[in-house]
Amino acid sequence: MATLTIGNLDEHTKAQLRIQAARHGRSMExxxxxxxxxxxxxxxxxxAGKGLxxxxxxxxxxLGGVELALPNRSSPPSPAQFSQEGSR
Known part of the structure; x- marks a missing residue:
């Protein structure tokens, strides 16, 4: 762990930090x-940390969601057909 020294901290801020630390049951550090x-x-x-x-x-x-009406399929899905012509 790194150590950080804070210089030129005015007494009022230091006192407020001490009071707040005591209120939370913690050390000033x-x-x-x-x-x-x-x-x-x-x-x-x-x-931060989330995907796009x-x-x-x-x-x-x-903005809320949008429900879209999906049309009924008239025929079963078929796989794409690829030909070997023109491929290198």
Missing amino acids: EEARTILRAAIEATQPTG GRRIKAHFAQ
């Missing part, structure tokens, strides 16, 4: 780590 983690996570893009499809779905989810 752990409170500072928690605050830094939350600040970094808040600046990350919303879709999931990000698109999340982006448009608030």
Whole structure:
């Protein structure tokens, strides 16, 4: 783990950090780590760690879904036919 020293921290901020840490039952160091983690996570893009499809779905989810009527098949599906002509 890395060590970070924060210089020139004013006494009021240090006191507020101490009070907040005590309120959460943590050390000042752990409170500072928690605050830094939350600040970094808040600046990350919303879709970080998701695939493109999931990000698109999340982006448009608030608009609601669309149900499309599917036509009945008139004949069974058949596989594509490929010829060997012209292939090299």
